[in-house]
Amino acid sequence: xxxxxLQKEVLKYLDPKPDENFIDATFGEGGHSLAILERNAPxxxxxxIELDPILYQKLKERKVxxxxxxxxxxxxxxxxxxxxxxxxxxxxxxxLGMSSWHLEESGRGFSFQKDEALDxxxxxxxxxxxxxEILNRWKEKxxxxxxxxxxxxxxxxxxxxxxxxxxxxxxxxxxxxLVEIVRKAIPGKYQRQKIHSSTRTFQAxxxxxxxxxxxxxxxxxxxxxVLGKNGRIVVISFHSLEDRIVKNFFRENAKKGLLQILTKKxxxxxAEELQENPRARSAKLRAIIKT
Numbered sequence: 001x002x003x004x005x006l007q008k009e010v011l012k013y014l015d016p017k018p019d020e021n022f023i024d025a026t027f028g029e030g031g032h033s034l035a036i037l038e039r040n041a042p043x044x045x046x047x048x049i050e051l052d053p054i055l056y057q058k059l060k061e062r063k064v065x066x067x068x069x070x071x072x073x074x075x076x077x078x079x080x081x082x083x084x085x086x087x088x089x090x091x092x093x094x095x096l097g098m099s100s101w102h103l104e105e106s107g108r109g110f111s112f113q114k115d116e117a118l119d120x121x122x123x124x125x126x127x128x129x130x131x132x133e134i135l136n137r138w139k140e141k142x143x144x145x146x147x148x149x150x151x152x153x154x155x156x157x158x159x160x161x162x163x164x165x166x167x168x169x170x171x172x173x174x175x176x177x178l179v180e181i182v183r184k185a186i187p188g189k190y191q192r193q194k195i196h197s198s199t200r201t202f203q204a205x206x207x208x209x210x211x212x213x214x215x216x217x218x219x220x221x222x223x224x225x226v227l228g229k230n231g232r233i234v235v236i237s238f239h240s241l242e243d244r245i246v247k248n249f250f251r252e253n254a255k256k257g258l259l260q261i262l263t264k265k266x267x268x269x270x271a272e273e274l275q276e277n278p279r280a281r282s283a284k285l286r287a288i289i290k291t
Contacts, residue, residue, distance in 0.1 A: 003277040004031030005097060006236055006285050009267050011035060013234045013287035019043040020090035023081075023226075025074035025219065026050075028099035030059060030067075036093075037066055047086045049074050051122045055101055073123075075215040077222040088228040094235045096216070096242050097283065098206075110206060112198040115176040120202075120209045131205045135172045140164050150213070151204030152240065159185040159201060178202075203239065213241055220249045224258065227290050232262070234287045243284050250288050262287040 004010070010032055016022060016039040024033040027048035036046055048069045050056045056071040072080055074094065081087065103111045108119040109131060118131040134143065140160055147156035162185040163172065172178060182198045190197065207213060223233050237243040243266065253259045266284035273280055 003100075003280075004035070005095065005277065005280045005283045006267065006269055006273070007032060007035055009285050010093060010095075010234055010236070011039065013262055013267075013285070014091040014093060014232055016040045016044065016091065021045045021047070021086065021088060023047045023077070023086070023089060023092040023223075024049065025077060025092060025094045025223070026096060027059065027069065028055070028095065028097075029101055030062075030064070032093055032095060033067065034064070036091075037064070041066070045086070047080070047084060049077070049080060052102070052106075053123060053125060054106070055099065058101075073215060075218045077219050078226055081226045087226070089226055089231055090228060091232040091234070092223045092227060094216075094219070094223075094233075096212070096236060097238045097279070100279075109175045110202070112175055112179050112196060112202050115174055117173060118175060118178060118205075120206045122210050127210070129209055131209055132171070132173055134205060134208060135163055135178070136167050146208045147201060147204045149204075150207040150241065151200035153200040153204065155186050155190070161185070175202075207239070207241075213245065216242060216245050217249075220246070224253060224290065229290060231290045232287060233259075233290075234285060236283050236285045238282045238284075243286070246286050250286060254288070257291060259288040259290050262289055 016036045018040060020040050021044055022036050024046055027033060027050040033046045033048050045066045045068060048067055049072055050059060051073050053071055060069055068084055070080055098110060107116055109116040110120055120131040121127045143163060144156050144160040147153045147159055159182055162181050166172060166181050179198045182201050186197045235246045237246055250261050254261050263286050266286050269280040269283055
């Protein structure tokens with residue numbers, strides 16, 4: 001069962017009312033959108049953007065009333081809004097976490113707990129770059145950079161050296177082989193911590209494969225532009241680099257008088273939510289209102 005992260009808080013800060021229109025820029029399995037649709041009835045709509053074509057097809061079959069579903073990237077937000085003539089827009093949600101479906105059902109190597117091919121693409125038909133390609137073809141210096149920058153992995157150099165050593169023996173094709181390589185590279189005492197030793201490496205590869213940070217930087221200005229006056233933007237991030245992009249964007253535009261920040265500090269999940277949904281542990285929510 002997919003549990004939408006920080007759902008109460010999303011509804012509090014988006015504050016959906018009857019007949020208002022919203023955009024869910026990262027539709028996923030639609031948990032947040034369904035909650036919004038309950039509150040913006042009878043005529044309010046949600047424009048749901050889902051990049052993954054297979055997940056999009058699954059969702060399309062549900063035929064939810066007042067939901068306009070689009071298979072595209074939120075990096076093209078302004079163009080999507082124009083194409084679907086969607087508006088006026090009262091709120092936009094970005095939930096930057098991976099959906100449970102990607103981890104558990106996609107078979108594309110997003111999870112280090114399953115033995116799958118190292119793919120990690122959200123849209124395989126559009127994106128030629130896989131995690132396998134990075135691990136087996138990229139230069140050592142480049143792999144080390146993405147592990148250090150995108151994964152904030154303190155052992156990035158050791159892990160990269162091990163990757164390069166291992167790929168000379170045989171191509172690195174599966175998640176289980178990568179997990180074993182990381183385990184060999186990291187000192188023993190760091191393998192018994194709360195966060196699995198492969199978490200940061202997998203996060204870094206997924207971010208690089210899907211160009212996630214650049215897409216977020218493209219999308220935020222478009223979101224502010226298409227939003228109506230007094231409209232709201234809510235962003236849930238799971239990664240300090242994403243959170244920094246969001247925080248800086250909100251601060252810069254608050255200084256210009258274009259928006260007001262509603263969350264002085266990021267909102268994090270309660271102990272109760274974490275007990276129910278441990279995957280929410282690194283979630284941070286920030287919200288603004290357009291002035």
